[in-house]
Amino acid sequence: MRQGKRIASLLLALSMLGAAGMGYAVDARAADEVRGSAVYASGATYSEGLDARCEIIGYQRYVGANSGCFPARGDKVAVISPSELPSRRQVDAAKSGLAAWGFVPVEGRHVCPETRTLDELIEDLTWALNDPEIRAIFCVRGGSGASEVMDRLPLELIENAKKPIIGFSDITVYHSAWTMAGVPSIHGGMNEAFSWNPESCAEAERHMLLGEIPTYRCRTDTPCVDGTAAGVLIGGNLSTFVSVLGTAYDCTRLDKPYILFFEDCDDNLREIHRYLTILKHLGVLDNAAGFLFGEWTGLPADGEGNFGAVRGGEFESVADMIHREFLTDTDIPVAFDFPAGHARVNYPLLMGGAVKLSVSGGVYTVEMSDAELPARDTVPTAPAVTETPAQAVTNPAAPDSADSTEPKRCMNESLQWLWYYWFCLFGFAKPA
Secondary structure, rough: OOHHHHHHHHHHHHOOOHHHHOOOOOOOOOHOOOOOOOOOOOEEEEOOOOOOOOEEEEEEEOOOOOOOHOOOOEEEEEEEEOOOOOOOHHHHHHHHHHOOOOOOEEOOOOOOOOOOHHHHHHHHHHHHHHHHOOOOOOOOEEEEOHHHHHHOOOOOHHHHOOOOOEEOOHHHHHHHHHHHOOOOOOOOOHHHHHOOOOOHHHHHHHHHHOOOOEEEEEEEOOOOEOOOEEEEEEEEEEEHHHHOOOOOOOHHOOOEEEEEEEEOOOOOOHHHHHHHHHHHHHHOOOOOEEEEEEEEEEEOOOOOOOOOOHHHOOOHHHHHHHHHHOOOOOOOOOOOOOOOOOOOOOOEEEEEEEEEEEEEEEEEEEEOOEEEEOOOOOOOOOOOOOOOOOOOOOOOOOOHHHHHOOOOOOOHHHHHHHHHHHHHHHHHHHOO
């Protein structure tokens, strides 16, 4: 099975190289459309968790204490990138997409220069939180850098602003901080919501940004654990999530029950196991009321990191490893293959809000709401946290979206593609 995935990956990567040589534009992640072989990006990788059948069975209006957090059509939405630098193409895709949804996108001052400092990154986010005309914060891309920002950003700033932030991947750090500040956030597509994700995902994200929360029903052939549980939905990208542990913005210190959602990309089974082991040792897994696992993309097709031989036999999948290593005696609901993460299908989730997870015979529902949750019996004691005082930042008003003609220097996308094709070409030299 793994060899077949690797061959399919090789053929797809070669076809992408040929298309590029003929002058066609190729999306590095378009490989996810090959659903049967679960191919992702490089020819040396594949993905799991992409085969669930998911449908939206209804929407409900968010009417709880945080109902005023959500913007309305015609409101201004900040377009920033509080992680890595995006390209101008990515920024423009986000702005035009938000405008098509009926919002007024306003680009921060430091979104797309050739270089920028951490202070400038913090300045954009602080402006977006403080400006009373901005009603939501849309992240252009993830990458890295969010932890350094949150180490210097007080939670009170988020709590007082009461504005949702939208994104995933490295934005997982902000989801944790927003949850600790008592403000809901949206785990969903960024620039790719308007250029790559299916229309059904983009439409669900538009509804959620307006405070209309979907309920999902999914079917999967991956073995799950039956049961029903309710809790605050926390988590995101697994490898990023471990970086919030022990910080002032560590959402595992909530005084309410929680349900963990995890997806990951570009890690092997050994690395995924290591992250989950850290969570296990800190009691995070034991304190969960339920588990919702998403997509695992960019797994090495040659089996690198599959240490199942010393655990009674090679692991058949990430789900198999999780079952055998972490869930052998669990009696709480566990669902796999929710279509969210770094693959093409990325349905939005409301982080920091209540969710009811019901699992039965390979069918599960994810019902997000504004329900009040009881306090849990015990809250784990976190390590002592020393907050770094946030630097005082005076933010000039960001330019209006109409000023988008102002020249900006952006990353050289040609170099990005050159690196990508180099990796595709030479990545096949790895031994099987």
